[in-house]
Structures are given as C-alpha cells and as structure tokens.
Amino acid sequence: MAALSDPASFLTGANSAFLEDLYGRFLADASSVDPEWQKFFRSLGDESGVVARRPSWGRPFLLEPGEAVATRGRGRAAGDSRDAALDSIRARMMIRAYRVRGHLGASLDPLGIAGGERYQELDPAYYGFGDGDMDRPIFLDRALGDEFMTARDIVARLRETYCGTIGYEYMHIQDPAVRNWLQVRIEDKDFRPRYAAASKRAILQQLTAAESFERFLHIKYTGTKRFGVDGAESLMPALEAIVDRAAQHKVDEIVLGMPHRGRLNVLANLVKKPVTAILAEFEGVPSVPGDVQGSGDVKYHLGTSADREFNGHTVHLSLTANPSHLEAVDPVVAGKVRAKQYLRGDEAERKRVMGLLMHGDAAFAGQGIVAECLGLSELRGYRTGGTVHVIVNNQIGFTTSPGYSRSSPYPSDVAKGVQAPILHVNGDDPEAVTHAAKIATDYR
Ligand SMILES: Cc1ncc(C[n+]2csc(CCOP(=O)(O)OP(=O)(O)O)c2C)c(N)n1
Incomplete structure (x- = not known):
C-alpha cells in the first residue's frame, strides 16, 4: 500500500x-x-x-489542588485590642481582594468547563480566618455598610456581591469618584437587582422571541449559512434593557454596530425590521429594489433604522451596514454618533446620541482597530461621550479556541487601557444580563 x-x-x-x-x-x-x-x-x-480545554477566561494563577492556604487564625478571644485591630485590617484586605478579583470566583461558565478552581485571595483562610474565627464581630467602620460584621457574614456578603453571575472589573479605574460610583452601584443594598413579575415576563418574552426566530430560520432554511444568536439569546433582553434605559436618560438616537452573529435577530426583534423583508433577503431577493447584492452573507451586512417608543420617549435606532471585515464598523459608528451630535447641537454634553457596539470575543481581542478606536475615544477631536460595548463571548472564534487566539485572560482586557469598567455576565442568567446592561447604560 x-x-x-x-x-x-x-x-x-x-x-x-x-x-x-x-x-x-x-x-x-x-x-x-x-x-x-x-x-x-x-x-x-x-x-x-x-x-487544555479551558474557558476563554480561564484562570492561570490558582491554588494547586491540595496546596495549603496560609492559615494564621489562632482562635483569639474578642476584646484584645491588637487582635481586634488585626481582624479589622485583615477583613479590609479581604474586602479589597473581592473588589479587585472577585470576578475570578464568579459563576461565569455556562458550559461548565472551568473546573471549579479556587483563587486563594478569595479564601478567608488566606487572611487568617480559620473555622474558629468566623463568628466574632469585626469592626469595619461601615466598609460594607455595617459598623460590625462577622467574618462569616463578610464572606457571604462579598460572595453574593462579587461571585454571583456577574463579575465586576472596576478597581483599575483611577478616578476615585468614578470608582466609588460603580462601587455603590455594585454593593449598595438599594441597587440590588429586583425583578417584578412583569419584568421577568418581559425578559422571558424577549428570549422566547429570539429563540423562536432562530428556530424558524433553522427549520425553514435548513443548510443555509446562519450566524444565529443560539446560546447567547440573552443578548436580546440586554439590548432591550440598554435602549429602554437610554430612553429614560432622554437619549434620542442610538447608532448600533454589530458583526454577523445575531444580526437578523437584532434587526427583527430590536430594530423591528419587517420579518417579511428579512426573509426575502434570506431567499436572495432584495427587500428594497436596487439594494446591493453579493455573496449569500449580504443579509448579514445590511443595516436599517426605525423609531421605537419607550414610556412616551421616542428613540431612533440605526443599525449601521458593515462589510465582512470584523470590527471595521466601529469607527464608522463613532463617526456617525459624532456627526449626529453635531447636527443636533449636542456637542457640549453628548447625551442625546449614543453609540452601541456589539462584538464577538475573538474579534474584540484580535482586531487592532478595536484598540485604535478605544485609544481615540477620549480625545477632543473624537470623543462621543462614551460607547456601550457588548461582547458576545461564545468562547470560540470561528474554529479557534481562546487559548490559541489571544494572550489575555479575558477578551475584554484591551478595554482596561481606557479604564472602562468591565462587567462579565453569565449568559444563562438573563436577569443578571439585563442588570449589567442597565449599569453600563447608566455609567455611560
Ligand atoms: C478582519 C476579519 N478577519 C477574519 C474574518 C473571518 N472570520 C469570520 S468570523 C470569524 C471568527 C469570529 O469569532 P468571534 O469574534 O468570537 O465571533 P463569533 O462568530 O464566535 O460570534 C473570523 C475569523 C473576518 N470576517 N474579518
């Protein structure tokens, strides 16, 4: 042979x-x-x-299995002022560690492939709080709201706040006022997510609409290349929450830019492009005579615009057309936002027109144009008052796993360079996704 x-x-x-x-x-x-x-x-x-198969935000610096943590607790009696001071200092160190690195303990792995490793700075034993040290009151000077808390309560509060289905990265922000604003939004009891039955129903309805739409396309056009939002359906309630919140802030226009993934769903369910037009394009018929025709992917490039009303406030949404070239639309959106701000006389505050960009995880980390746009974003000649970015992280870039496509732990790390706050959310918790979307919009 x-x-x-x-x-x-x-x-x-x-x-x-x-x-x-x-x-x-x-x-x-x-x-x-x-x-x-x-x-x-x-x-x-x-x-x-x-x-090794790790999620895209795999954590490289962890305790090895069985590695001992630094346990310095000695079961001290309360009342000793030196020991009380040590308790307070160590508790404050732990609180700070959760603010900085709590996201490493957050539940951000819908696919369940992370391996459940512990990060040692989030372990109370690392600060000397052993099993016998968890229940005496520690003076905190209201670091978490209460004057005194036990180590057990501190850990419970920190884990609930920082290790749920949202992971927060904001401690890299240098401006204390900005950082404090975020801290209050994250930690304060008044800002905890609370969803009334009507809000839950609305989220469910948006998820159902998103999923039904993809299923319909899958059944009706089996075999046609489709960049579905499957598995990331919570993008839809997230976008709805951003636009709704922006309307509450009296934003009049939102310029959107996005790649292929989920685009038809966004057109149908957010921008409310008539489904007949979308389906006509799916069949290769231009919905508007004279529209450009090209490869079978053209339907994933087309833009559209529409007005939507939220509690009596009308918001104009325009989804910018884009080429196949990932992220090329970013500066186009920023330029459109600036031009519209100029035309509306919104240059002083830049509050009435806002940019909203969606990205794939691989593209956001990999395309240099993302760093260029972020780098220009605060300059006088380019600023737009802030863009809300949504990275749809499906933990793969076409066929490439994150370990092969980027050196940073998270796809979003390039955004830290402009001190943007970063909220990582588990897509399997759509309520958390909408909560994060609201914080992002309020922050903007
Ligand atoms: C500039 C550029 N490079 C390469 C491609 C080819 N390409 C199309 S999709 C894709 C992967 C994108 O992955 P990701 O950004 O994670 O989005 P996903 O499709 O996973 O949602 C690549 C490399 C492209 N369209 N544009």
Missing part, C-alpha cells in the same frame, strides 16, 4: 470527538493511551497548557 502523503490525513471532523477524548487522556497521563498514539501526539509538539 502506498504511504500516505499527509500523515495527519486521518484526522477528520468525523472522528474529532474520539480524537479529542484520546488527546485529553494523553495530556492527563501519556501512558494511558496506546504507544503509537503517544508517538503521534508527541510529534504534534503542542504546549499542554495551551491545548
């Missing part, structure tokens, strides 16, 4: 699940697979840390 010209030609999509499983076992323990497979996997020369 002739030798195979490509020794990897047997690696096909059809046996990928089997190979992935085998490779996983090889990485965990090389001797657990057949020697021939060992030889082959070694010849690939992959770095195991890069290949």
Whole structure:
C-alpha cells in the first residue's frame, strides 16, 4: 500500500470527538493511551497548557489542588485590642481582594468547563480566618455598610456581591469618584437587582422571541449559512434593557454596530425590521429594489433604522451596514454618533446620541482597530461621550479556541487601557444580563 502523503490525513471532523477524548487522556497521563498514539501526539509538539480545554477566561494563577492556604487564625478571644485591630485590617484586605478579583470566583461558565478552581485571595483562610474565627464581630467602620460584621457574614456578603453571575472589573479605574460610583452601584443594598413579575415576563418574552426566530430560520432554511444568536439569546433582553434605559436618560438616537452573529435577530426583534423583508433577503431577493447584492452573507451586512417608543420617549435606532471585515464598523459608528451630535447641537454634553457596539470575543481581542478606536475615544477631536460595548463571548472564534487566539485572560482586557469598567455576565442568567446592561447604560 502506498504511504500516505499527509500523515495527519486521518484526522477528520468525523472522528474529532474520539480524537479529542484520546488527546485529553494523553495530556492527563501519556501512558494511558496506546504507544503509537503517544508517538503521534508527541510529534504534534503542542504546549499542554495551551491545548487544555479551558474557558476563554480561564484562570492561570490558582491554588494547586491540595496546596495549603496560609492559615494564621489562632482562635483569639474578642476584646484584645491588637487582635481586634488585626481582624479589622485583615477583613479590609479581604474586602479589597473581592473588589479587585472577585470576578475570578464568579459563576461565569455556562458550559461548565472551568473546573471549579479556587483563587486563594478569595479564601478567608488566606487572611487568617480559620473555622474558629468566623463568628466574632469585626469592626469595619461601615466598609460594607455595617459598623460590625462577622467574618462569616463578610464572606457571604462579598460572595453574593462579587461571585454571583456577574463579575465586576472596576478597581483599575483611577478616578476615585468614578470608582466609588460603580462601587455603590455594585454593593449598595438599594441597587440590588429586583425583578417584578412583569419584568421577568418581559425578559422571558424577549428570549422566547429570539429563540423562536432562530428556530424558524433553522427549520425553514435548513443548510443555509446562519450566524444565529443560539446560546447567547440573552443578548436580546440586554439590548432591550440598554435602549429602554437610554430612553429614560432622554437619549434620542442610538447608532448600533454589530458583526454577523445575531444580526437578523437584532434587526427583527430590536430594530423591528419587517420579518417579511428579512426573509426575502434570506431567499436572495432584495427587500428594497436596487439594494446591493453579493455573496449569500449580504443579509448579514445590511443595516436599517426605525423609531421605537419607550414610556412616551421616542428613540431612533440605526443599525449601521458593515462589510465582512470584523470590527471595521466601529469607527464608522463613532463617526456617525459624532456627526449626529453635531447636527443636533449636542456637542457640549453628548447625551442625546449614543453609540452601541456589539462584538464577538475573538474579534474584540484580535482586531487592532478595536484598540485604535478605544485609544481615540477620549480625545477632543473624537470623543462621543462614551460607547456601550457588548461582547458576545461564545468562547470560540470561528474554529479557534481562546487559548490559541489571544494572550489575555479575558477578551475584554484591551478595554482596561481606557479604564472602562468591565462587567462579565453569565449568559444563562438573563436577569443578571439585563442588570449589567442597565449599569453600563447608566455609567455611560
Ligand atoms: C478582519 C476579519 N478577519 C477574519 C474574518 C473571518 N472570520 C469570520 S468570523 C470569524 C471568527 C469570529 O469569532 P468571534 O469574534 O468570537 O465571533 P463569533 O462568530 O464566535 O460570534 C473570523 C475569523 C473576518 N470576517 N474579518
């Protein structure tokens, strides 16, 4: 039999699940697979840390399993002023750690592939609070609202605030007033998310509309390339919440830009483009005679605009047309916002026209134009008063896993350079997603 010209030609999509499983076992323990497979996997020369299946926001610096944490608690009696001071200092250190790194303990893994590692700075034992130290009152000087709290209550409060389904990154912001505004929004009891039955019903209705729309396309146009929002349906209530909130702030116009993913859903359910027009385009018929025609993806490039009313305030929404080139639409949206602000005489405050950009996780981290736009965003000649960015993180970039496509832990890290607050939200908790969307809009 002739030798195979490509020794990897047997690696096909059809046996990928089997190979992935085998490779996983090889990485965990090389001797657990057949020697021939060992030889082959070694010849690939992959770095195991890069290949290991981790979520895109995998955490590199964690306690090793079984590694002891620094336990300094000695079961002290209350009343000793030095020990009381130590308690207070250590509690404050722990509170700060949660504010800075609580997101590393947040539940942000809808696919359940994170492995549940602990981050040592979030462990009370790291600050000397052992099992016997959890129930005496510690003077906090109202750091979390109350004058005294026990370590147990502090940890419970911090975990509830910072390790739920929203992970907050805001402590990199240098301006104390800005940072404090966010801290109050995150920690204060008055701002805790509370959803009335009507709000929950509205969210459910938006999710149902989003899912039904994708299912319909899937059934009706089986086999047609579709950049569905499947799995990230909570994008829809998030966008609805942003626009609704912007309307409450008397924003008159929102200029939107987005990539392919979820675009038809946004057109149908947010911008309310007639579904007949969308479907006509799906069948290759331009809904407006004379519209550009090109590849089968054109329907994912077209823009549209419409007025929507929220509690008596009309907001004009315009989704900017874009090319296939990911993120190229970003500066176009910023330019449109600025032009509209100029035309409306909104240059002093820039409160009436707002930009709203959506991104894929791989594109946001990978495209240089994102960094360029962020870098220009605060300059006098370019500023627009702030853009709300939504990264739809499906933990993959076409066929590339995050470990192969970026060096930063989160896709959003480039935005820290302009001190933007970053809210990571678990897409399986649509109420949390809308809560984060509201904070982002209020912040803007
Ligand atoms: C500038 C540019 N480079 C490459 C591509 C090809 N491409 C299309 S989709 C895609 C992956 C995008 O991944 P992500 O941003 O995570 O979005 P997702 O499709 O996963 O929602 C790539 C590389 C492109 N369209 N534009």
